[in-house]
Amino acid sequence: MNNFEYSRATDVADAVRQIAADPAAKFIAGGTNLIDLMKYDVERPARLIDITRLPLKSVEETRDGGVRIGALVPNSDLAYHPLIEQRYPLLSSAILAGASAQLRNMASTGGNLLQRTRCFYFYDVATPCNKREPGSGCAAINGINRINAILGTSEACIATHPSDMCVALAALEAKVHVMGPSGERSIAFEDFHRLPGDTPHLDNNLGPNEVVTAIELPAEGYAANYSYLKIRDRLSYAFALVSVAAALKLDGGRIKEARLALGGVAHKPWRNRDAEAALRGEAPGRAAFEKAAAALLAGAKGYSHNSFKIGLARRAIIRTLTQAANATPQIQSVKKIR
Amino acid sequence: MAPSIGTSTSRVDGRAKVTGLAKYAGEFAAPDLAYGAVVTSTITKGRIARIDASSALAIRGVLDVLTHTNRPKMAAGDDDYRDDVAPEGGSPFRPLYDDRVKFNGQPIALVLAEDWETAVFAATLVQVDYEEDGFATDLHARLEQAHTVDKPQKPRGDAAKAFAGAAVRHDAEYFIPAEYHNPMELFAATVVWNGGGKLTIYDKTQGVQNVQRYVCGVFGLKPDDVRVMSPFVGGAFGIGLRPQYEVVLATLGALKLKRSVRVVLSRAQMYGLSYRPATIERVSLGANAGGALDAVAYEAVAMTSQHEEFSRNDAGWAEQLYASPNARYAHKLVPLDVMTPCDMRAPGAATGVYALECAMDELAVALKLDPLQLRLRCYSDRDQESGLPYSSKQLKECYRQGAEAFGWDRRSPSPRSMRDGSELVGWGMASGVWEALQMPFSARIILTANGHAEISTAATDIGTGTYTIVAQVAADMLGLPLDSVTVKLGDSTLPTAQVEGGSWTAASVAHAIVNAADDVRKELLSIAQTMPGSPLSGLAPDDVVLADGALASKSDGGRAVAVADVMRHGKMERLEKERSSDFKEDDKHARNTHSAIFAEVKVDEELGVIRVTRVVSAVAAGRIINTKTAASQIMGGVVWGIGMALHEEALTDHAFGRVMNANIAEYHVPVNADVHDIKVIFVDEPDSVINPMGIKGVGEIGIVGVAAAIANAVYHATGQRVRDLPITLDKLAR
Numbered sequence A: 001m002n003n004f005e006y007s008r009a010t011d012v013a014d015a016v017r018q019i020a021a022d023p024a025a026k027f028i029a030g031g032t033n034l035i036d037l038m039k040y041d042v043e044r045p046a047r048l049i050d051i052t053r054l055p056l057k058s059v060e061e062t063r064d065g066g067v068r069i070g071a072l073v074p075n076s077d078l079a080y081h082p083l084i085e086q087r088y089p090l091l092s093s094a095i096l097a098g099a100s101a102q103l104r105n106m107a108s109t110g111g112n113l114l115q116r117t118r119c120f121y122f123y124d125v126a127t128p129c130n131k132r133e134p135g136s137g138c139a140a141i142n143g144i145n146r147i148n149a150i151l152g153t154s155e156a157c158i159a160t161h162p163s164d165m166c167v168a169l170a171a172l173e174a175k176v177h178v179m180g181p182s183g184e185r186s187i188a189f190e191d192f193h194r195l196p197g198d199t200p201h202l203d204n205n206l207g208p209n210e211v212v213t214a215i216e217l218p219a220e221g222y223a224a225n226y227s228y229l230k231i232r233d234r235l236s237y238a239f240a241l242v243s244v245a246a247a248l249k250l251d252g253g254r255i256k257e258a259r260l261a262l263g264g265v266a267h268k269p270w271r272n273r274d275a276e277a278a279l280r281g282e283a284p285g286r287a288a289f290e291k292a293a294a295a296l297l298a299g300a301k302g303y304s305h306n307s308f309k310i311g312l313a314r315r316a317i318i319r320t321l322t323q324a325a326n327a328t329p330q331i332q333s334v335k336k337i338r
Numbered sequence B: 001m002a003p004s005i006g007t008s009t010s011r012v013d014g015r016a017k018v019t020g021l022a023k024y025a026g027e028f029a030a031p032d033l034a035y036g037a038v039v040t041s042t043i044t045k046g047r048i049a050r051i052d053a054s055s056a057l058a059i060r061g062v063l064d065v066l067t068h069t070n071r072p073k074m075a076a077g078d079d080d081y082r083d084d085v086a087p088e089g090g091s092p093f094r095p096l097y098d099d100r101v102k103f104n105g106q107p108i109a110l111v112l113a114e115d116w117e118t119a120v121f122a123a124t125l126v127q128v129d130y131e132e133d134g135f136a137t138d139l140h141a142r143l144e145q146a147h148t149v150d151k152p153q154k155p156r157g158d159a160a161k162a163f164a165g166a167a168v169r170h171d172a173e174y175f176i177p178a179e180y181h182n183p184m185e186l187f188a189a190t191v192v193w194n195g196g197g198k199l200t201i202y203d204k205t206q207g208v209q210n211v212q213r214y215v216c217g218v219f220g221l222k223p224d225d226v227r228v229m230s231p232f233v234g235g236a237f238g239i240g241l242r243p244q245y246e247v248v249l250a251t252l253g254a255l256k257l258k259r260s261v262r263v264v265l266s267r268a269q270m271y272g273l274s275y276r277p278a279t280i281e282r283v284s285l286g287a288n289a290g291g292a293l294d295a296v297a298y299e300a301v302a303m304t305s306q307h308e309e310f311s312r313n314d315a316g317w318a319e320q321l322y323a324s325p326n327a328r329y330a331h332k333l334v335p336l337d338v339m340t341p342c343d344m345r346a347p348g349a350a351t352g353v354y355a356l357e358c359a360m361d362e363l364a365v366a367l368k369l370d371p372l373q374l375r376l377r378c379y380s381d382r383d384q385e386s387g388l389p390y391s392s393k394q395l396k397e398c399y400r401q402g403a404e405a406f407g408w409d410r411r412s413p414s415p416r417s418m419r420d421g422s423e424l425v426g427w428g429m430a431s432g433v434w435e436a437l438q439m440p441f442s443a444r445i446i447l448t449a450n451g452h453a454e455i456s457t458a459a460t461d462i463g464t465g466t467y468t469i470v471a472q473v474a475a476d477m478l479g480l481p482l483d484s485v486t487v488k489l490g491d492s493t494l495p496t497a498q499v500e501g502g503s504w505t506a507a508s509v510a511h512a513i514v515n516a517a518d519d520v521r522k523e524l525l526s527i528a529q530t531m532p533g534s535p536l537s538g539l540a541p542d543d544v545v546l547a548d549g550a551l552a553s554k555s556d557g558g559r560a561v562a563v564a565d566v567m568r569h570g571k572m573e574r575l576e577k578e579r580s581s582d583f584k585e586d587d588k589h590a591r592n593t594h595s596a597i598f599a600e601v602k603v604d605e606e607l608g609v610i611r612v613t614r615v616v617s618a619v620a621a622g623r624i625i626n627t628k629t630a631a632s633q634i635m636g637g638v639v640w641g642i643g644m645a646l647h648e649e650a651l652t653d654h655a656f657g658r659v660m661n662a663n664i665a666e667y668h669v670p671v672n673a674d675v676h677d678i679k680v681i682f683v684d685e686p687d688s689v690i691n692p693m694g695i696k697g698v699g700e701i702g703i704v705g706v707a708a709a710i711a712n713a714v715y716h717a718t719g720q721r722v723r724d725l726p727i728t729l730d731k732l733a734r
């Protein structure tokens, strides 16, 4: 861990001012990811700007019936917030599938979006990694890549985004509000995280001097038919090998609207409109779910240790859609898969 | 007063542990303490061409950077580095000794600073240039270098011929990856500089006297000048048996700075210490149609380092456990460019019995026989290798009680035939076996006239409950209530003790206490008999007991004298006796603990997610001193067995020779959600042969066989046999 300066941001404008003034600075929120990365010498910020005092801790209804979540709302508060539990249970469930109770207490909404990959090589500075050190090579492509991506990969990087929460946010079509030196803007969730391409060092499209201020959810929360299913190497406290967020609107025995996103398989939560279109108008059932799974996994490519993820994802998609259609969502505290 | 031995007694040190009063090696304070951070190699093999510490030294607060070029003097001969537990021969690893890099993660520099943060920061600034050599870390890629290190003195019959002619055969290869101990407490040493060349060393270790001898050897110090303490240990499981490099580095720092130094390793650095070696186990079993074994052949191939040959008995269990007229085994090693492996809970048995018990399950399937029935048909009342009878062996009773508690008779034999909704249900079982060892330990009793006793021995309590059982045995032997006994452990100046390992501490220490208490009783009796009108006159030491604070006739409790009165009469404030556990090497009996494990798994048919929903472990381990701490040991072993079966695996990238999941987020061990009902049964197993109290020890037997029972249950649930551990869901092909 390197030596660093520490300062506290008093308000959002101050946070932006401070980060713009020091290119080697980083924001710190819950610190559950950043501090680990500093201990591994992966991140070496010269200054930490503590944003935990910023007034971004509320969950409020918006005028058009949605909900605005401050970037510093702790993951656990968000998961158990009555508005979220009742209207966006998919989001609650995805958050509760992640990490541990202690980590969720510390982790912030903004930090969860910006957490970095768990690729083994990214964490070990003794090995090459294009994401950590552009141009050094990707050790994972021919290395231990069991946890790496099968979709949207590039020659340069096959890392995944590890978040559970973000998979639900992608399915719910959230918006990310950010503030920068030139003011406020909002980014559609699917445009927030990037694919690695030949710039794997960039995880997302947040500007270097921007701070995430809030996440906004649209009015539709798919509270009746949804499920979040996470498949991992032990029954709790492990990152997803594959996770699925599914949300359906049913009408007269047909699927009227569908949302489907995958975690653990790509550099960003993975969605594709064809898969959702394949469900629209169909009767919920295995045939339709298989078609949707095939569409969502189109182009999937396995590496030496992770080809199993393709079949696993297909079966997990079908199962999750079944849970959603039957209104029997996976309950995260129950480890038997429904 | 009811005896304490055999009861369920809470840990006497429990309160100190949960309130933080119990101090661990990295927590002891010393005036003017300096801190050391370790720099480790990022290559696997080669030479350190240059170490440039100038940027590190330029940081304010940095005191020194020690490397092989500027460290204080260390011994030159291998023997000086060979600790009590080291393998015979070879060349033990010497930290910071020379420019050779022998494994990835090897310590190559120690940054010393006024505070921990500065040391850790400066450690990132040390620049190292290497000359790299080619290397090999993959066992599977070097099998042609396997050489035999252990085989029976004379093989029994002709296993190959019997196998070839057997009516039913099973032959398969099983694999256990390298596993790391991952004790919760980080490895640490605090070396206190007392002046005048005297050191007090707080080290995380399972053997303070082993570390003391080692440090004296490595640094040429006088035994009187080095005191090693390890009063509490936050888990070790074998990794603390041999002295680890933190104690060498902290001592180097203290000798160089002439002040106290603390070194704490990071979790990632602990993957540069020793581990359970990756092992390939090949098992061939041949039986007649009725299920009687005719041939057992077992070959284990394990990894070791280039500089030492570490091997344990993986293969021999197959020859010992089951009746078979023909048997042979061999243990082979493949040297690799790695740190030497070491003991890890039930070394050899956790791995060897895993393969044996899976093979037995597969044989049972081939025979269309219930797996428990097969074990009973091959049951042996003698150790098959030595031909000796057991001092006691209640394995049959383990099978019976375990099966009954589990409900084994309700098992439907064919795979995939039991289900619970979307989950396939599987029931599997296995046997477990471990040695019942004893070692020479000494213990001292200091009895004071106010009715208090202090028991001391250099043995360590690695979290197993040694403090508690020492107090219990002493309380019963001295006729005192438990809270009148205090226990001192983990200090090299105390009476001699071996490392805490091999599950031998309980039996050995108890034996020493019994002997010392005998001496206490004898002396009290001789004084009591000089009292005027002594009610004990004419009685021999064996005719009296210490009970309820008095010395009393065994046959007539009315004939008694209060111990306090005896001591007052003898004008003694304190009575001190030290004795060793003078157990006799008994070559007429085999001495083992046994167990039967029954496991239930539920496997999601579509997704392959495995849940271990029930485990029953029935254990025969002689007399149980404390049913609570003993059950905790077994339960911990079962949880570890769940991890071995389903989770644990060090993932080494052989292109780099580095463990890539060197942290406990990615090196998976079971979490609460993975652990459900565990029922522990202690089967009554009186043993008047093994030692006067019939104690065998329970630290290791709990893990043996668990992974096999789970693997067998997974097969029963799914019809798929996964022989490579861990059984992750991607291995359940569909």
Ligand SMILES: Cc1cc2nc3c(=O)[nH]c(=O)nc-3n(C[C@H](O)[C@H](O)[C@H](O)COP(=O)(O)OP(=O)(O)OC[C@H]3O[C@@H](n4cnc5c(N)ncnc54)[C@H](O)[C@@H]3O)c2cc1C
Residues within 6 Å of the ligand: A026, A027, A028, A029, A030, A031, A032, A033, A034, A035, A036, A051, A071, A072, A097, A098, A099, A100, A103, A106, A107, A108, A109, A110, A111, A112, A113, A114, A115, A162, A163, A164, A165, A210, A211, A212, A213, A237, A238, A239, A240, B665
């Ligand atoms: C052992 C372990 C297991 C875990 N398991 C899971 C899991 O199963 N599923 C899962 O989803 N997550 C898991 N996590 C990750 C956890 O969810 C994240 O670490 C957490 O959400 C990060 O939030 P934070 O507030 O602590 O971020 P920090 O560590 O404070 O920051 C992370 C990054 O975000 C930046 N940042 C933070 N807030 C803002 C902001 N408002 N604007 C701009 N930049 C910002 C920081 O500069 C930093 O780069 C696990 C973590 C650990 C350590």
Ligand code: SF4
Residues within 6 Å of the ligand: A117, A119, A120, A121, A122, A128, A129, A130, A131, A132, A137, A138, A139, A140, A141, A148, A156, A157, A158, A159, A200
């Ligand atoms: S996959 Fe990406 S993060 Fe992993 S080693 Fe390759 S470049 Fe680095």
